[in-house]
Amino acid sequence: xxxxxxxxxxxxxxxxxxTGKLVAQYLAQRGxxxxxxxxxxxxxxxxxxxxxxxxxxxxxxxxxxxIEANSRDPEAMQRLARSARVVISAxxxxxxxxxxLVAACAxxxxxxxxxxxxxxxxxxxxxxxxxxxxxxxxxxxxxxGFDSVPHDLGAFFTVRQxxxxxxxxxxxxVRAGGKMSGGTLSTAVTAxxxxxxxxxxxxxxxxxxxxxxxxxxxTTHGRLRYDRQLHSWVVxxxxxxxxxxxxxxxxxxxxxxxxxYGHYLQMKNLPMMAAIGGGLGALALASQVGxxxxxxxxxxxxxxxxxxxxxxxxxxxxxxxxxxxxxxVYTEVSGGDPGYGESAKMLAESALCLAxxxxxxxxxxxxxxxxxxxxxxxxxxxxGIGFNxxxxxxxxxxxxxxxxx
Numbered sequence: 001x002x003x004x005x006x007x008x009x010x011x012x013x014x015x016x017x018x019t020g021k022l023v024a025q026y027l028a029q030r031g032x033x034x035x036x037x038x039x040x041x042x043x044x045x046x047x048x049x050x051x052x053x054x055x056x057x058x059x060x061x062x063x064x065x066x067i068e069a070n071s072r073d074p075e076a077m078q079r080l081a082r083s084a085r086v087v088i089s090a091x092x093x094x095x096x097x098x099x100x101l102v103a104a105c106a107x108x109x110x111x112x113x114x115x116x117x118x119x120x121x122x123x124x125x126x127x128x129x130x131x132x133x134x135x136x137x138x139x140x141x142x143x144x145g146f147d148s149v150p151h152d153l154g155a156f157f158t159v160r161q162x163x164x165x166x167x168x169x170x171x172x173x174v175r176a177g178g179k180m181s182g183g184t185l186s187t188a189v190t191a192x193x194x195x196x197x198x199x200x201x202x203x204x205x206x207x208x209x210x211x212x213x214x215x216x217x218x219t220t221h222g223r224l225r226y227d228r229q230l231h232s233w234v235v236x237x238x239x240x241x242x243x244x245x246x247x248x249x250x251x252x253x254x255x256x257x258x259x260x261y262g263h264y265l266q267m268k269n270l271p272m273m274a275a276i277g278g279g280l281g282a283l284a285l286a287s288q289v290g291x292x293x294x295x296x297x298x299x300x301x302x303x304x305x306x307x308x309x310x311x312x313x314x315x316x317x318x319x320x321x322x323x324x325x326x327x328x329v330y331t332e333v334s335g336g337d338p339g340y341g342e343s344a345k346m347l348a349e350s351a352l353c354l355a356x357x358x359x360x361x362x363x364x365x366x367x368x369x370x371x372x373x374x375x376x377x378x379x380x381x382x383x384g385i386g387f388n389x390x391x392x393x394x395x396x397x398x399x400x401x402x403x404x405x
Contacts, residue, residue, distance in 0.1 A: 006110070007083045008036045009355045011067065013101060014090035015039040016046035018305040019115060019145075021053075022344035023090055028054045028061055030348070035355065040067035040080055071097045077104035086351045089114040093190040094121040102129055102140055109136035111354045115347055117147030118191050119240045120198040123205040126365040134364040139371050143244050144350040145343030146176075149368050150318045150385075151241040151263065152248055153377055154333040156369040157387050159255050163325035168256035170322045171220060172245075173227075173234055173266040173393075176338045178314030179306040193288060217250045220262035227266075229321070229393045234264040235277070248369040251362075256324055266319075311337040319393055330390040342385060349379040 012027070014020040020041070027037060039047050047066045055062040067083065069076040071091060081087060081104035091097040094116040105112040106129040116122060122142045133140050143152070151172055162168055191198070211217060222236045242263035249255035306314070314337025322329045335342045350372060353359070357375040368376065377387050 004082075006085050008038050008065070009085050010035060010037040010088060010351050011040050011080060011084035011086075012037065012088045012090065013040040013069065013071075013080060014092075016041045016043060016050050017090055017092075019340060019344060019347075020090035021050060022340055023088060023348050024050060024054060025057070026344050026348045028057050033356065035352070038065040038067050038083070040069050042068065042070040044068045071100050074100055074104070077101050078108065081105045081108040081110045084110055086111040086113065086355045088347060088351045090347070092116070094118050095124075095190060095194065099125070099128075106133040106136060106138050106140060109138050111139045111141075111351075113141045113144045113347060113350045113354065115145040115147070115343060116142045117145070117240050119243060120191065120194055120201050122240065122365075123198075123201040127201070127205055127208060130365040137361075137363045139354060139363055140365040141350065141354070141368055141371050142365070143240060144347045144368055146316065146338040146346070147239060148241040148244040149346045149350070149376075149380075150316065150333040150335070150338075152244045152367055152369040153373075153380075154318050154320055154331065154387070155245045155255075155261065156248060156373060157333070157377060158320040158322040158329060158331045159249075159259075159324075161329040161331065161389060162256075162322055162327055164254060164256075166256055166325035167258035167260075168322060168324035169220065169260045170245075170320060171222070171262040171264065172241075173230060173264050173319045173321075174237060174316070175266045175318075176314075176316040178316075178337050178339050179310050212250050215250075215253065215256075216258040217246055217255075218260055219246070220260045222262040222264060230266060230319075231394070233267050233270050235267075237263050237265045239263070244367050245369075248367045251367070251370045305340060306337070311341045314338060314341065316342070319390070321393060330393050332388050332390055333386065334388075335385040345383055345385070346380065349383060350376060353379055 012020060012023055015024050024039060039050060041047050044066060051064055051066065054064065067080055069080045071077065077100045087101065087105055087110055089098060089101050089112065094114065095118055098114065098116065098121055102112060102125050125140060125142065129140060154172060155170055158170060159168060219242065224235045227234050242261060245261050249259040316338035317332060317334045320331045350368060353372050353376045359371060359375060362371050381387055
């Protein structure tokens with residue numbers, strides 16, 4: 001599909017939100033090859049205020065273009081999509097606000113990235129726009145933040161340390177420290193309240209999408225246990241990350257003739273794990289009651305999040321153990337504040353990767369690893385996020401083998 005040359009390399013939609021501002025600041029301070037970009041959102045006054053703050057970082061940004069656009073206006077979304085090579089969407093909850101822009105990008109042939117960790121939204125976008133995006137040439141890449149770049153690209157990285165063409169078993173263990181923003185809490189409560197819709201949409205996608213006919217892809221059927229290698233308790237994480245990893249594996253024979261993946265939260269002691277589980281359970285129950293859910297969302301303070309000092313204390317580590325062909329490898333993906341500082345970095349670099357790197361043409365609603373793969377790993381390593389091979393799960397780091405390149 002041919003179209004006129006877009007005005008901008010990148011347009012950031014939802015720029016005035018909490019995470020959107022962090023993405024804008026990262027793009028403003030990143031340096032490197034110049035690129036054309038614009039800020040977009042529904043409130044021009046807030047966009048102007050953001051531009052003023054960015055111009056204090058770099059006076060050249062004093063005239064960065066602003067695009068006033070509301071996600072509830074399909075024509076505005078179409079104009080926005082046609083204006084860019086790549087659109088970054090930092091709105092949420094995506095299940096309520098994200099679809100119009102995906103629809104516009106799928107129609108226009110514009111590449112798109114977002115921060116969504118909402119399974120229902122991702123599955124809906126695949127069901128409704130995958131075929132259209134393939135026809136137009138658009139890459140629609142969801143989950144380009146902490147959900148699910150470290151896990152998806154970490155699995156991609158680990159598999160490439162193992163022999164080809166053999167059954168592979170992989171487990172990822174997540175540890176993290178950081179504070180939650182109001183927008184993240186609002187999105188989580190919304191997702192929990194839509195459990196039945198989420199399961200129905202997932203079932204429909206599995207029916208339509210099917211599975212590889214000559215390879216077996218599935219989970220390790222993990223359970224709560226004490227892991228002696230990690231010297232800690234681990235419990236399966238019911239997040240979208242495992243789904244994303246398995247979808248990447250289904251698209252790529254390099255993951256082996258049979259691929260099994262387990263995704264776990266790692267905790268030093270059982271009481272701490274019980275406390276987190278109890279808190280999430282209480283939040284899930286509260287989300288089922290309409291009045292309570294609305295109250296939580298109202299009090300969550302959308303647009304408000306951790307301070308710079310709090311983000312500076314954030315961290316994450318995802319360690320993987322992979323086995324295949326008689327070989328065992330240990331790897332780690334690590335970085336700073338997972339939910340915001342590093343997520344903003346991952347999202348911005350994903351967009352830049354789509355805009356400027358030489359990538360395989362794999363249009364449609366896709367996963368980060370399947371479309372961005374090694375070029376994004378290289379970008380993130382350059383930006384300070386670690387992808388390392390370890391001597392053991394608790395061992396020192398060493399350089400990756402040539403098979404990882």
